[in-house]
Amino acid sequence: MGKIYAIASGKGGTGKTTVTANLGAALALQEKKVLLIDGDAGLGNLDLLLGLEPSVHLDFSHVLQHICTAEEAILSVPYFPTLFFLAAAGKLADLPVFETTELLRQLRDQYDYILLDCPAGLGDFYRLAISQADALICVTIPDIAAVQNGRRTLAEAARYSSAEVYLIINRVQFPAMHRGEMLDIESICQIIPAMLLGIIPEDSGCIRAANQGEILVLSDQSPASQSFRRIARRLLGEKIGFPRQEAQIQVKRGFFSRLKDLFRNETGFHG
Ligand code: ADP
Ligand code: MG
Numbered sequence: 001m002g003k004i005y006a007i008a009s010g011k012g013g014t015g016k017t018t019v020t021a022n023l024g025a026a027l028a029l030q031e032k033k034v035l036l037i038d039g040d041a042g043l044g045n046l047d048l049l050l051g052l053e054p055s056v057h058l059d060f061s062h063v064l065q066h067i068c069t070a071e072e073a074i075l076s077v078p079y080f081p082t083l084f085f086l087a088a089a090g091k092l093a094d095l096p097v098f099e100t101t102e103l104l105r106q107l108r109d110q111y112d113y114i115l116l117d118c119p120a121g122l123g124d125f126y127r128l129a130i131s132q133a134d135a136l137i138c139v140t141i142p143d144i145a146a147v148q149n150g151r152r153t154l155a156e157a158a159r160y161s162s163a164e165v166y167l168i169i170n171r172v173q174f175p176a177m178h179r180g181e182m183l184d185i186e187s188i189c190q191i192i193p194a195m196l197l198g199i200i201p202e203d204s205g206c207i208r209a210a211n212q213g214e215i216l217v218l219s220d221q222s223p224a225s226q227s228f229r230r231i232a233r234r235l236l237g238e239k240i241g242f243p244r245q246e247a248q249i250q251v252k253r254g255f256f257s258r259l260k261d262l263f264r265n266e267t268g269f270h271g
Contacts, residue, residue, distance in 0.1 A: 002033075002111040004104065005235075006129035006163070009139045010149030012120035015170035016139050018206050020117040021049040022225070023137075025215045026232035028083035032112040035074065035084045039129060040119035041095075044088030050077050051213030052085055061089035064099045070107060079218055084111070095124050104132045122156045130157045135164040138194055141171045142182040150192045165194035168231065171202045172246075185246075198231035199246045200224050 007020045017040075024036045037060065038044040047053040058073035063086070070086070077083040089095065107114055116129040130136055136157050140150040154165055169188055176182050189196055203224035209216040216225045230240045 002108045002113055003134045004108060004114045004116065004129075004132055006116045006118055006126070006133040006136045007139060008118040008126055008129070008136060008153050008157075009146065010120065010122060010153040011140075011146045014139045014141050014146050014150075015168075015200070015206075016120075017046050017049055017117050018210065019137070019139050019168055019170065019200075019228075020046060020115050021215055022217045022228040023232055023235075024113070024115050025077075025080060025083055025217045026228045027113050027235070028077075028080045029217065029229070030232055030236060031082065032236075033082045033084075033110075034113045034115065035086060035107060035111045036077075036115050036117065037086045038088035039116050039125040041089045041092065041125070043119065044090075044117070046117050047085065047087055048213060049210050050085055050215065052077065053213070056087045059087035059090050061092040063103060064089065064092065064096060070103065077215075080215075095128060097128060100128055101132060122153065126153075126156070127160055130161045130163055133161065133163045135166055136161075136194075137166045137168060137197065138192060139168045139170055140188065140192060142169060142173075142177060142184075142188060144183065147183060147188055147191050154192060154194060166197040167192050167194040168198050168200065169196070170200045172199050173202045197234055198227055199242065200227040200231075 007016045009016050020036055024034045028034045036046060038046040047056050052075055055075055058068050062068045063070050063073050073086055075085045077085055116133065118126045118129050138150045138153055140146045157163060157165065169185060173182065177184055185199065201223045203222050205216055205220050205222035206224050209220065216222065217228050233240045
C-alpha cells in the first residue's frame, strides 16, 4: 500500500507546486511509482510545471462523477516512466467527501507515493487531504507571514488527523539569513513544530524550469535540484545529512524572543 503526502502551507506562493513536481520527480528517479494530484481546483498549475497542460482533457472531477475511469484521466509525465499526474477538479464546486476518499483509497493501492498539491488556505481539499494523508509536508519560506500560516496549517491538521508532520523551508537566501535579514532556520523550526525534511535555496532555475514546462530535477544540477533529490532520499528512509551551509543554524536572540511572544497566545501548540 502506497503512502499519501499532503503538500500544504496555508499561504500561496511558498512553493507547494514546485515541491510537488520536483519531489515527485525525484522519487520517480529512485524508481518509485508516483502519482501527483493537483488539489487546486481554482488556480491549479501543476500541469503547466509538468509540461502537460495541452494534454489535460479529463480531470479529478470527471473521475468523481464517473464520466471516465481514473486510468483514463491520469496522464504519464514525459521522460519519467513511473511518474503520473491527475489534473485538478475544474468543474466541481464542492468535493464529494465519500467519493474522493474512496478514490484516494483505490489509488493508494496502485502507487508507491501519492503527492497531493493542496491549494492555499485551509479549505475543503486541505481537510480531506490531511484526513487521508500519512504525512503532511508543510512548505514555508523564511517570511514571518508564511511561517505563521505554516504553524496554523499544522494546528488545523492536528484537529483532523494524526498524520506525521514534516517541514520544508524553501527559497532560502543563506547570505541574507546570516545577516539576520530573514528568519533563521532554528527560529522557523521552533515556530513550526515539525521534522525538518529539507532546506531549498532560492534558485532561479526553479522559475526558468517552470516557464519552460520542464522539471528541474530531471536535467539540472542546480542547488535546488540537489536539495529536492536529498529530500526524496530522506523520505525513502536514507540518512542524508544537511550540507554545511544548510546546517549552519544561527539564532538571533532578541529576534527570536520577540517571535516567541508573537506566537505564545496562538491555539494549537505550546512552546
Ligand atoms: P505555491 O504552489 O505555493 O503557490 P509555487 O510552487 O507556484 O508556489 O511557487 C511560486 C513561485 O515561486 C513560482 O514562480 C516558482 O517558480 C517560484 N519558486 C518556488 N521555489 C523557488 C525557489 N527555491 N527558488 C526560486 N523560485 C522559486
Ligand atoms: Mg500551487
